[in-house]
Amino acid sequence: MLILRYLTRDILQHTAAVAVVILLIVVSGQFVRLLGDVAEGDLAVGFLLSILTLSIPNYLELILPLAFLIGAMLALGRLYMDSEMVILSSSGLGPFELAKAVSVSGLVVAACSAVLAFGITPWSRDQALQLMADATDEQGLAAFVAGRFQRRAGGFDTVYANGIDNAQGTLLGLFLAEKPSDFENEGITITYAESGQIVRDSSTGARYLELNNGRRYHGVPGDLDYRVTEFAVLGERLPDAELSEQRFGDKLLDAMPSLALFQADTPATRATLHWRFSLVWMPISLALLALGLARTDRRRGRYMMMLPAVVFYLVYLVGVSSLRTQVAAGDLSALALWMLHLGVLLVSVGLIYWPLWSVQRMRPVQQ
Numbered sequence: 001m002l003i004l005r006y007l008t009r010d011i012l013q014h015t016a017a018v019a020v021v022i023l024l025i026v027v028s029g030q031f032v033r034l035l036g037d038v039a040e041g042d043l044a045v046g047f048l049l050s051i052l053t054l055s056i057p058n059y060l061e062l063i064l065p066l067a068f069l070i071g072a073m074l075a076l077g078r079l080y081m082d083s084e085m086v087i088l089s090s091s092g093l094g095p096f097e098l099a100k101a102v103s104v105s106g107l108v109v110a111a112c113s114a115v116l117a118f119g120i121t122p123w124s125r126d127q128a129l130q131l132m133a134d135a136t137d138e139q140g141l142a143a144f145v146a147g148r149f150q151r152r153a154g155g156f157d158t159v160y161a162n163g164i165d166n167a168q169g170t171l172l173g174l175f176l177a178e179k180p181s182d183f184e185n186e187g188i189t190i191t192y193a194e195s196g197q198i199v200r201d202s203s204t205g206a207r208y209l210e211l212n213n214g215r216r217y218h219g220v221p222g223d224l225d226y227r228v229t230e231f232a233v234l235g236e237r238l239p240d241a242e243l244s245e246q247r248f249g250d251k252l253l254d255a256m257p258s259l260a261l262f263q264a265d266t267p268a269t270r271a272t273l274h275w276r277f278s279l280v281w282m283p284i285s286l287a288l289l290a291l292g293l294a295r296t297d298r299r300r301g302r303y304m305m306m307l308p309a310v311v312f313y314l315v316y317l318v319g320v321s322s323l324r325t326q327v328a329a330g331d332l333s334a335l336a337l338w339m340l341h342l343g344v345l346l347v348s349v350g351l352i353y354w355p356l357w358s359v360q361r362m363r364p365v366q367q
Contacts, residue, residue, distance in 0.1 A: 004101045007075070011105040015064075015071030022063045023056070030055060047131060054128040061116040065282040066313050068109045072102060072290035073309055080295060099291055099352065106287030110280050117276040118258040125255035171196045174211060176236070187220040193234070208235040271328035274337050278320050285345045286313070292351025316344055 034048055146164045162173025176191040193214030200207050211234040219226025253272045256264075261273040289312070293305040319340055326332040 007101045010075040014074045015068045018070045019067035054124045057121040057124045069286045073294045076294035102287045106284045109283040114280045117279045190217040267330040268328040271324045274334045275324045288348035
């Protein structure tokens with residue numbers, strides 16, 4: 001029991017440290033990418049921190065199995081380097097007992113993965129999608145950036161606001177450009193207004209960009225036949241903030257509550273459900289893999305097998321993701337996912353017992 005507590009504590013401490021480091025690296029990369037979207041005007045500064053925070057559980061559920069694999073190999077490698085594993089083996093602690101001790105840590109990480117995969121991550125993804133859908137709602141003018149051309153803002157192709165009066169909730173010096181897909185025949189619409197604000201119809205709930213004192217130009221490029229309309233007040237209907245499948249695609253499945261996935265019976269929902277179960281199972285199978293790959297000595301060092309372990313995990317994760325796509329398309333049964341998990345488990349057991357089998361085969365047979 002003492003050895004079990006010792007190994008569990010050491011492995012979990014290494015896992016937590018590795019997870020924090022990898023998470024900081026990934027979140028930093030995401031932060032840089034979001035800053036690029038802000039600079040291009042595709043994302044307002046007011047939504048930056050919220051989207052970044054809500055994306056952390058999504059990253060963490062993929063980072064935890066890798067962090068556990070590396071953390072377990074670091075902890076076990078130190079035992080080999082300090083000759084503690086020799087003492088444990090001479091005390092009667094064989095591969096089976098070590099596997100049980102490491103599997104306890106795997107079960108703890110698997111429990112954390114279950115909380116993320118079945119609860120926190122779907123909720124955070126749903127909140128992130130809602131935030132993206134509401135990015136142009138009347139919650140404020142945070143979706144607009146003064147003095148910068150923005151694409152796809154508020155349903156228009158291009159929007160420019162010379163200034164923003166946050167106290168009055170008004171956009172100043174508005175320039176709007178709308179270009180349909182067949183603009184060579186349908187023409188382009190250019191609108192200029194002195195000011196504008198986002199309003200909502202109390203009866204229908206529809207949102208409008210209400211423009212004041214401006215002109216609208218509509219015509220086909222290269223054609224002299226175009227229309228000019230002057231207006232005092234003009235309302236432009238804004239698209240409703242909704243989570244449409246056309247807009248968000250497979251992200252809606254990832255944001256579905258686990259109970260809804262259990263109740264649904266489609267290939268896509270089954271694939272998503274088995275994907276979440278796979279994330280829970282991976283730390284358990286990786287626990288045995290770490291035990292098999294961590295075997296080392298002072299000459300090789302405990303970092304010798306880190307790169308093969310990371311490559312194996314990436315291949316494992318890509319394989320599960322690829323099979324999930326085929327199951328969602330109806331090309332394969334969900335059993336294919338678990339055949340892959342079984343294969344990884346057999347490889348892990350083989351890595352643990354192969355040195356013992358090799359030693360037994362090399363022993364001379366006594367007459």
